[in-house]
Amino acid sequence: MQDISSGTCVKFVPRTHEGSFLDIQPRYGCWSFLGQTGGSQTLSLQTPGCMWSGVAAHEFMHALGFVHEQSRSDRDHYVTIVWKNIVPDQMHNFRKQATNNLNSPYDYNSVMHYGRYAFSEDGGPTIIPKPDPYIPIGQRDGPSALDLHKINVLYDCGANE
Numbered sequence: 001m002q003d004i005s006s007g008t009c010v011k012f013v014p015r016t017h018e019g020s021f022l023d024i025q026p027r028y029g030c031w032s033f034l035g036q037t038g039g040s041q042t043l044s045l046q047t048p049g050c051m052w053s054g055v056a057a058h059e060f061m062h063a064l065g066f067v068h069e070q071s072r073s074d075r076d077h078y079v080t081i082v083w084k085n086i087v088p089d090q091m092h093n094f095r096k097q098a099t100n101n102l103n104s105p106y107d108y109n110s111v112m113h114y115g116r117y118a119f120s121e122d123g124g125p126t127i128i129p130k131p132d133p134y135i136p137i138g139q140r141d142g143p144s145a146l147d148l149h150k151i152n153v154l155y156d157c158g159a160n161e
C-alpha cells in the first residue's frame with residue numbers, strides 16, 4: 001500500500017462509512033477482483049505465502065483495475081505465448097484483453113507481468129519476450145515506475161497540474 005500511495009495519488013484509508021471497500025483477508029491464495037465491484041470486495045493475501053510487498057502490490061493493482069501485463073491488447077508485439085507448454089485448464093490466464101494501455105509502453109518490468117514459467121505443464125517456458133528472449137519478466141519486488149505512472153494516468157493524478 002505504501003509503495004503505491006507514495007508514488008501515486010491513490011491513498012488507502014481504514015474503512016469507516018464507505019459503501020464500497022476492500023475486505024483484505026487471508027483466504028486460500030493471493031487474488032483480487034478486477035476493479036471496483038461495489039460493496040464489500042474481498043482481496044485475499046494468504047499467510048504467509050502472499051506476505052510479500054510486491055505480491056500485495058500486484059493484487060492491489062488488480063483491485064485498481066489493471067490486468068496482467070501479458071494480457072494487454074498489444075502483447076503479441078512483445079511476448080510469445082507458448083500455448084503447448086501451458087497447463088490446459090489455465091489457458092484462460094493467457095487470453096488477451098481489450099485494454100487501452102493508457103498510452104504507456106509495454107512494461108517487461110511490471111509487477112503485473114507473469115514470469116516465463118507461469119502455469120507451465122512440463123517445465124518449459126510459457127512466455128518468451130521478444131525480440132530479446134532474455135529480458136527479465138515476472139518481478140515481484142514492487143510496482144515499477146511505469147506501473148505507478150499508469151495508476152497516475154488512470155486515476156487522473158495530474159488533473160490539477
Ligand SMILES: [Zn+2]
Pocket residue numbers: 058062068
Ligand atoms: Zn494477478
